[in-house]
Amino acid sequence: MSPYSLEVAHANAAAIDTVAFFAALADEMNANPDRFSVLGEAEMDAVLVMQSDDHDFCINLRFEGMRCDEVVEVLADVVHLADFCLEGSLSAWRAMFSDIVENGRATGMQTINALTLLGEEIKLVGSDPMGIDKFSRFNQTLQEFLDGAVVAFASTMKP
Amino acid sequence: MKVDPGTYESLPDVTPLGSALDWKWLRGAKSEWGVHPKPSPRGLTMLDIAVGEYGEVPEHPTHRSMAPRGADIDPDTVDMGYILNRKTDVWADNVRELYEEAVARQWSATRDIPWGELQELPDDIEHAMCQLCTLLTEVEMIAADLPAKWMWRMNHDFIEAKMFLCTQIMDEARHAEVFRKRALSNGGGLLVSRSSPTSLLRTIMEAKTYTQASALLHLLGEGFILDIFRMGEMISPTDVEKRMFRMAMQDEARHVAYGTMHLRYAVQQDPDVAEEIHEALDHGEQVLMDFGASPDVATALAVLLGGGVEYIEEKGxxxxxxxxxxxxxxxxxxCERAGVSRLERTTVPLDFLGIDPDDIRRAGGVSLGANASAS
Structure with a gap:
């Protein structure tokens, strides 16, 4: 992980609904091409929506090649422009990331595929079935990206 | 780079042994000499080299040979017996992209699954996983056999489509491998195989046209298997199975993407093809419903979904x-996306399943180009 991402992650250890947290995840991915090169290139635009009483936090992630090249907060009214959108409550996302931190990777019903297939806490939605299918086409890459929270998040919890 | 026609005039007309020589290839065969496609950041892709005449895929190729598209081809080349000679027969607008994706995302069932992390499972769960893997080992190779049945009949000008189907064949071989390995690797083994899966496979293999076959295989069959892989990942007892299903899911989704866009292209170019596809799906849906309801598939999935035989009625x-x-x-x-709406025609019991056709219309009836960035 780059010094930059460590710094950012330290500053935002508990906040997953921030651009900084996802920037740290992107840094973790981009700093470890060996982990992603075995999976091959991926091309997708994904929006993650974290819903809370205050507001909906929407983050657009653009994956290109073996990198996550864009991490941009977007307005709720443009999320349909992405290939697919993952919508859930902030508490559901927290539970998913907690599982990753606790186990070193997502396990059981806390993988992003399982959560969205059940669709009770996090939903997979999109305006085009071909875009939605990209969730399946690049699923291992997306899961590996999210599993990066072990480093980008958990290591920042050290005193 | 333009070459002076006189540059190579002094070359010999015969070999040292007296055989006639032909320097046509050097003296200016018809070609786009001087073309310099630029590699993308990923390298030189099939999309990068689809430039000029080389990138133009004819609607009706004039040749029936294996001569490469864009070459200066003799008019008397041998007829290879191709029967799929219209672009609409096999093409999809995303086929070059999908080929590159397939090549980039190949994986190894030997190396990339953490087999060393397999755990001893409760007896019923191991049985159910082995039964699911038995079924998947059986059905996966249809998606290799079917393209193989048709590929040698496809005009060689559609080389990108044939190349993509080659990747599909490799993918399916790997799927048969990984599910066979899982069945055999944890103390279980291959379990029951009955007639229901074979009926489905035979229906797919016996399709009268390639487009019907693609509808049955890519859209219907692989679409369903893709969802079974997603289910398999969700209910996997360990990370070994989770990774196995996730990797297979990625491949399967590419095949579905090709089929969906092939059918869309075919229907866009010739709306009459839609009826041909509907006929295939009328029969295919019925066979698939029988397959889904067959006791081995339904019970094994329910045991895994429930987490054990004791929870099968309450949860499974x-x-x-x-x-x-x-x-x-x-x-x-x-189907909506492919341009073959089944909502008015399907015999799938939508009411019973709680499916609202209006939701489907909204979800599937979009135009091309919905993949723009949100940022």
């Missing part, structure tokens, strides 16, 4: 029903 069957609803919803949305 209700969850299996919910998964069926999702499978048909995804399938019907893809």
């Amino acid at each position: 069957f209700p969850l299996a029903f919910e998964m069926n609803r999702k499978q048909f919803t995804s399938y019907l949305a893809r």
Whole structure:
């Protein structure tokens, strides 16, 4: 992980609904091409929506090649422009990331595929079935990206 | 780079042994000499080299040989007996992209699955996983056999489509490998095989045209298997199975993407093809419903979904029903996207499954180009 991402992650250890947290995840991915090169290139635009009483936090992630090249907060009214959108409550996302931190990777019903297939806490939605299918086409890459929270998040919890 | 026609005039007309020589290839065969496609950041892709005449895929190729598209081809080349000679027969607008994706995302069932992390499982769960893997080992190779049956009949000008289908064949070989390995690697083994899967496979193999075959295989069959892989990942007892299903899911989704866009292209170019596809799906849906309801598939999935035989009625069957609803919803949305709406024609019991056709229309009836960035 780059010094930059460590710094950012330290500053935002508990906040997953921030651009900084996802920037740290992107840094973790981009700093470890060996982990992603075995999976091959991926091309997708994904929006993650974290819903809370205050507001909906929407983050657009653009994956290109073996990198996550864009991490941009977007307005709720443009999320349909992405290939697919993952919508859930902030508490559901927290539970998913907690599982990753606790186990070193997502396990059981806390993988992003399982959560969205059940669709009770996090939903997979999109305006085009071909875009939605990209969730399946690049699923291992997306899961590996999210599993990066072990480093980008958990290591920042050290005193 | 233009070459002076006189540059190579002094070359010999015969070999040292007296055989006639032909320097046509050097003296200016018809070609786009001087073309310099630029590699993308990923390298030189099939999309990068689809430039000028080389990138133009004819609607009706004039040749029936294996001569490469864009070459200066003799008019008397041998006829290879191709029967799929219209672009609409095999093409999809995303086929070059999918080929590159397939090549980039190949994986190894030997190396990339953490087999060393397999754990001893409760007896019923191991049985159910082995039964699911038995079924998947059986059905996966249809998606290799079927392209193989048709590929040698496809005009060689559609080389990118044939190349993509080659990747599909490799993918399916790997799927048969990984599910066979899982069945045999944890103390279980291959379990029951009955006639129901074979009936489905035979229906797919016996399709009268390639487009019908693609509808049955890519859109219907692989679409359903994709959802079974997604289910398999969700209910996997360990990370070994989770990774196995995730990797297979990625491949399967590419095949579905090709089929959906092939059918869309075919229907866009010739709306009459839609009826041909509908006929195939009328029969295919019925066979698939029989397959889904067959006791080995339904019970093994329900045991895994429920987490054991003791939870099968309380949790397993209700969850299996919910998964069926999702499978048909995804399938019907893809049909809309492909331009072959099944909502007025399907015999799938939509009311019983709780599927609202209006939701499907909204989800699937979009135009091309919806993949723009949100940022």
